[in-house]
Amino acid sequence: MEVNIADLTWDQFIYPRGGKSEKTVNAYVEALAIGAQFPPIKIQRVFNYAEGDQTTDLPAGRHGATIILDGIHRWFAFKESGIKKIPVVEWKDKPLDYEKNKVVLLLEGAECNISHGDRLSPGDKKRIAREIATSDPECKWTESALAEKLGVIQQTVNTWISDIRARQKAGRNTVILRLNRLGWTQEKISETVGINQQRISQITNNTNFSEIGNLLSQGHDMDYIARHYHMDLALVWALRLEGKTDQEKFKELGWGLRTWDQWYFNECDERFGDDWPGRIPAQLVAHTLFFFTKPGDIVLDPMAGGGVVSDVCMLFERKCQSFDIATRDNRPEIQYHHWDSQDNDWPITRKADLIFFDPPYYIKKEKAYREKATEETPSISSYSKESYEKFIESFLILAHKNTKETTRMVFLNADWRDFESTPASKENPDNSITIFDYHRVLSKTGWKLTHRIECPLSSERLSGHQVQKMQDKRILGTVGRTLLIAKRS
Ligand SMILES: C[S@@+](CC[C@H](N)C(=O)[O-])C[C@H]1O[C@@H](n2cnc3c(N)ncnc32)[C@H](O)[C@@H]1O
Incomplete structure (x- = not known):
């Protein structure tokens, strides 16, 4: 032709x-x-x-x-x-x-x-082998099949692509180990990762990390070890701390353990959770787990954001189910779910021991969350005051229906007042939502408050210029943030 x-x-x-x-x-x-x-x-x-x-x-x-x-x-x-x-x-x-x-x-x-x-040329063949290996993370093309097609011996293909295959296997193993530690079933991991359950059980049972101790004693730091295993830092820390008591873990992580109800942490610990609008310190989550859960308990993080709750659950050997409207590849444990006061969908089958509910604080960071949402599935930070309050109420009712007698509700929020450009004496209380309102809604929906813990934000975030402006206009800002802990009544 x-x-x-x-x-x-x-x-x-x-x-x-x-x-x-x-x-x-x-x-x-x-x-x-x-x-x-x-x-x-x-x-x-x-x-x-x-x-x-x-x-x-x-x-x-x-x-x-x-x-x-x-x-x-x-x-x-x-x-x-x-x-x-x-x-x-x-x-x-x-x-x-x-x-x-x-x-x-x-x-x-x-x-x-x-x-x-x-x-x-051998160079062309190498390029082709590497292109194929890169675009084939499931390793469907074996070294021997590639060797046959390219007219070279298998050993040659091995040397061309062994680094790519090692990285792919480590990347996939990291996801499997992370999900396994957070309590995902083999069946669900298999669906997510696309390899069979038998292989998953081999990876979770036979992977040996005893070398972490050796590498540490040779003077390598945790960043080096994470790179060595092609793992994220949180997972390497979880492996390093495995089997230790909660208190030993606090010590090794360098976190003081507060035994009083003021949990102030100057900044987020960069090792855990992603940089995310409204990210909370890992220490805050760790304290919550220490006082209100035990190893093996199930935690639900319905609005997971940067994933700090799941990272800390992994460190402290709690299981965790995470959801958000914003999902991404580096956080396989965060599943897509849009919570909506119109439907009663509860995507979790196992009943949680603790719900770590960290919603957007009304319209604070509205723009940042809007960028991660869609028009059909908006962030609750774009709701009117009335819809926002209604949402919180309906979520608490839904959670009450789908939990057990012993489940703890941990609710993090802050006073919202329209102080931005309004002098303190002129603020209109009808525009604000405060911790007292949330307390009222918790009681109304069947949750009995057991603890109120203050976890203030750092005031260092306000620049000298901002402070000067606020002083001039007699504006009273808010750096308060409160953790309300409740039981089912
Ligand atoms: C305060 S942030 C959570 C921050 C997180 N604890 C951290 O430390 O990174 C609130 C999260 O709620 C999510 N969100 C808002 N509305 C939602 C909805 N209707 N359904 C699911 N997630 C929602 C946002 O995408 C955002 O990531």
Whole structure:
């Protein structure tokens, strides 16, 4: 069959620009001039090809293409010789989904090149092996299959891709170990990670981290060890502290253990939780777990944000279920859930021993949370005062229905007053929501208050300039933040 030369696409994933040899093209041009015949170029029609490495021959926005699998030098030689129609053979007679078949197409191209023409250099083969390994995190392509396709021995492929495979395995193992420590079932981990349950149980039972102690005694720090295992710092700390008592853990983490009801921590401990609007200190969560739970208990974090609660649960060997409207790859434990006062959906089957409820403090940080939400599933920080209060009430009712007699409700919030540009004496109480309102709602929804713990924010966050402005206008800000702890009554 023949096609217009201009209809073919040079796909640089399949054949990179660096691999093209001018010398070969020139030799082919000369051969064509004296009447040489070349075998047909091997092509494949593809779709789902919106943004490939196409040449200008493909009109912008066209989603289909005919890509060259083998014969890039012949194609250039035909073009330079002014030939418009050229002989081609199709690999598969139906168009293929490019995105789904990228790797298969790459290997077919490579295989053709092994047997003839300008053979692929070892550098090209290495590039192809690494491209495939990178785009195949589930390791479906074994080293031996790649070796066969690329015409090299397996040992060579091993040396080319062993670092990629090691990283992928460690990354995946990290997710598995994290979810396992937080109490996820093997079945659920298997669904999330995409590998079978038997393999998951091998990873969770047989991974040996005794080397952490050796590395520490050799003078390496925890950052080094986390990099060494390709793990996040929180997981490495959890492994290091495993089996110790809660008090020993506080000590090793360098946290003083307060036995009074003022929990002031100057700043967040950067080791745990992500940088997140409204992030809370890990020490605050640790104190809550110390006083109100025991190892093995189940904690629910319905609005998980930066994930500090799950990190601390991992450290203190509590199980944890986390939800938020904002989910992301580095936090596999945070599942998507949009809490809505209109529906009574409760996504958890096992009853929690403690609920760590840290919602947005009314409209504080509204802009930051809006950026993480969508219009259909808004953050409660964009609600009116009335809807916000209604939401808190309905969540507490729903939680009451879905928990057990011994469940603790831990509710973190702050007074919200419209002090921003209003002198203290002019503030309108109708615009504010205070801890007393939350206390009232807790009681009304069946939760009996047992403790009120003050966890103030640092006043150092206010700049000298801000303080001066507030002094001038007699504005009274708020750095208070209160943890209300309640039992089911
Ligand atoms: C105060 S932040 C939690 C901060 C977290 N404890 C930390 O230390 O990083 C409140 C979280 O509630 C989430 N959120 C707001 N409205 C929500 C809703 N209707 N359903 C689920 N999550 C919601 C926001 O995305 C935000 O991450």
